[in-house]
Amino acid sequence: MDWKRFLEPNKKKILISILLFIGTIVLSFLVPYALSLLINHILINPGKLEMASGLIILFYPLLISFPVYVALTMSILRLKVLLNTPLYLVLPILVMAINFALVAYPVACYMSENKRWAKGIVIYLIAFTIVSSGMGLAIYAYNETYGNSCDSDSDCGLVCHTSSAFSYRSISYSGRDCVQPAVCKKNRCTYSTLGDVKSVGDCERLWPGDPDTCYRDLAIKLDNLSLCDKLTSELYPKSECYSQVYTSLAYKLKDVNMCYKITEIGFKGDCYIGVAKRTKNSSICELYKATVDYCYEEVALELNDSNLCDKIENKGYKVQCYTNLARKLKNVSVCDKISDTNSRYNCIRYLRVER
Structure with missing residues (x-):
């Protein structure tokens, strides 16, 4: 076979390949979406839309492809310029280019040269399925092996609605819904918790959306009253923060004198009860009449x-x-x-x- 002549482009081959590709797009995306809307309308339940879409797409898994080798090259080489553009925005363009080059155009050449339209369509669907499923499996294998790896916290991000972490090295099918970073633990991206916070800088970096919660917990963890002064939200009054820090100190030092400094009534009672239990000294219960009976019960159960x-x-x-x-x-x-x-x-x- 004269491959040069076979693959030589002309208007007919290009037109056929474009039609094939447009047909694939319709089958892969528009039809599933339309069917999912129809099912959702029948179910009359907006909450079922996502499930319906997922069920429909199960019938088209092999028709959805992504250029894994291009993405892998980008990830391995860490081409900063290219990676500044979110990969999920680049994927559709790469999908079109790769499938057009590897599947649509060669099959269009076959159909144009041999005039076997039905057989050509069958070959196209088979070839498209093989290429697409191969790329999909490769992406899955890559994400499972390297997609959550990291060297530092800057490699990680957070998916807010699922409270899960991801690595920027992973190949994503959609946009990230959160810019708050996660943390890198043992070279794996992990959802950050307040337990990961060790300094004021961590609060500003890991919890930019809710720093007051972080400052309050860090103040208690470090027994640092000055961190309470950073609170600005009405949801977390400074007086409560001071009370919690004094309570924490009283428990750690087993020092009832810290309880005297607490201004919040609820925390004050808890402080006396906690110190009484930790020191196994029921006489402390008499120091705060508001909770004396409950305090005796707690110490009785302790002793x-x-x-x-x-x-x-x-x-x-x-x-x-x-x-x-x-x-x-x-x-x-x-x-x-x-x-x-x-x-x-x-x-x-x-x-x-x-x-």
Whole structure:
């Protein structure tokens, strides 16, 4: 066969190849989209659109192709100029070029030279399927092997709606929906959490959309009151931040004096209770009358001491203290300390059910 003559372009060959390619685009994208809209209309449920589209596309997986070898070359060589343009914007152009060169034009030449239109269309579909599926599998293999790799945090990004991380080295089928970066851990991109934050710079870099949450958690982690001064949102008052830092210090140092400095009522009670439990010292409960009964219950459960329940003045809390301690110790004799008959019966019943 004279390959030079066979592949020599002319208007007829180019026209046939264009028609073939346009037909493929219609089959690959427009028809599935139209069918998905139709199914969605039948289901009368907007939430089903994505699922319907996915089901339709299952019938066309081999018709959707992407130029993996070009993308791989770009990724490996790290051509900065080309990579400044998002790959998902370049993909359609590359898809057209590669499929036109590898499939549409050669088949158009065959059809033009041999006048076998039906056979040519069959050959085209088979060839297009092979090329497309090959590129799709190659992209999948690449993403599975290298698509989440990284050397530094700058290699990683975050997908907001799924709270997942990706590597800029991966080959994406669509645009990223978030510019907030993730972190690189053990050479793999990972969704960043507040646990990854170690400095103010990390808050500004990893949590630009919600720095106040980061500053508050970092202040507690580092026991640094000055970080509370950075808060600007009304959702996180500075007084709450100070209270949380003092509470954290009180727990770590087992120092009840830190609780005196807390201005927020809710945090103040928690502070005294927490220190009382950590020091196993029930006398601390008397220092803050607002939570004294609940404090005695918590320390009683911590020390397994039913005598502390005796000190509770509120009848409801006292019954709760005896009942919870009896259930914890699995000891029905603790229930006998409850004076109210019905409450004592309920306490005993709880133990029988849980045995």
